Amino acid sequence: MTSLLTATRFALIEHARNRFAMFLAILFVPVWITMARLFIATDPVRFKLDATGQLLSVNGNNIFQITGALNTVTLIVGFMMFAATFKSGDFDRRLALAGYPRSHLLLAKVTALVLASALVAAYATAVISVYWQPRTPWLLAAGLFGAAMTYGSLGVALGTLLRREVEGMFAIVMISIIDVTLQNPVATPASGSHTIRFLPSYGAMQTSTAAGFSTTHPLSPLTVQLGWFASTALISLIAFHQRTRTAPMRTETITTTDSWRTRITRTMGEHMPR
Template sequence: MIQRTSYFRTAAGFEVIEHARNRLAIVLVAVFVPVWITLITVMMPERPLPFRYRATDEVLQLNGMHLTLISGGLNAVTLIVGFLMFSVTYRSGPFDRRLVAAGYPRRHLLAAKMSALMLSSVLISVYAAGVIWLYWKPEQWWLLALSLFTSALTYGGIGIVLGVVLRGELEGMFTIIMISIIDVGLESPVVNGSASGDLVHFLPMYGSMQGGVAAGFTSGFPTRQLLLAPAWWLGCALIGLVAFHLRTRVHTRRARPLPVRGTEQVLAQRPGPGESVHVCVKMCDETCTAGDHMPLYQGLAVLAALSAEQAAGNAEQNVYPLGRRTSAM
């Protein structure tokens, strides 16, 4: 149990580092969201617009500017979280493959990515809902934040899938932008006069848009509509799980087991929970080295990280794993 926690903690640390290095996403959160919301309040008229609220199956006449605040907030959150998760997943692909090849469990890497998605979605959604609250007081602010969270979660899952499946960074960015624009355009009556059509049920942002309208103009809770957002996220998570498994496969044949001679036992291929490694790094020449004794899961991560840096041409060190030792950790 302790070892599993250590695996997850190490993988989660790598995810936090990758998110912190994505300065463009941080700038988008800090600047794009308030600027976008401000432009909506300044430029959008307040004339009434019809919107079909599915929880009661009635057409509501809503303030156009307030309705655009909801759709604009959803658009901003989905673009930022989708871009963030795609970028992190795409850039960490080679590193994840090295970790898996070195013996790191896939489930802990995936759990760390999902945890990072949850945390970033919560922070960005609450921040966007707070910016909207500065200009307009909806009936249920917490439901607005929940609707933004569900849309962020959905597009974060889409970003993870695209980061694993697509081969280029530009195509992934373009795909996320186009999906979000089409989704918001078909959902909002500001752009689409027939936004009440039945086809909007199949859009990723359908449940979030219905929840946002309920939060802004009613005292109800559209349970059935909001449950569609987790369905989209689970579908994306399943696709991402399969794609991640295929992309991190080790395409090598397993060596045949050595024969057992007498009472000698062959070392197990998988390390035990109490084993550790000693890693030695060449600093300048063969006589100038630095070494450290560390837990096995941490040693595997260090070896993969240094190998990735060396393959990218960012490091001159050579790594020498000097063997495996058993210790009471």
């Protein structure tokens, strides 16, 4: 338990020291939602909400704010988890080689992910509530939380698998933009297509939209989002396990050809991934 608490404390400290992420969390959320409020038309937008089967006609400005909130929380939490995992990768491996429980290192990352996702989702919901009142604010926060958890675990996977920081940042940005834009009924008239059901934040978008404009509280989209989180978390688990695996000591025989035909046997004591 002590090792878990220590790993969690250092994981949270690592996030707190990421000033750029803190800057994004504090300013990017209200700035993006406010820009949507100021520049997007309030014309009615008609679309079918798959989660309830209802044909809705909603304020285009409000629905754009919801998609903007989804975009911000996925980017922020994805960035935070990717940066923390990428920077601590070598250190985590050394800790695992020294005998530190890998399960505790992973649980520390999950704890940090849950706290970051909850705070950012609650913050985005509060900012939206300043401009208009969603029908079910807690359900909106739950939808945003699900999207943040999914992209946060994706950030852990990318931080473990990739070797260059710019690659992970670019991947998170592009996945989030494509994912959210295709589901925005204002920007994409074909957002009601069945193919959008395969997008990572589909469940979160359906839940958040229902929370904003519907009197029903569908929970099935949250189950879909949970499935996406479980999938990305499994990838993160496998990647982290592979990254921190160690190889046993092995003996290698090398034969050199020289005037004396000396046979040299040496022991390789370096820990290498299998």
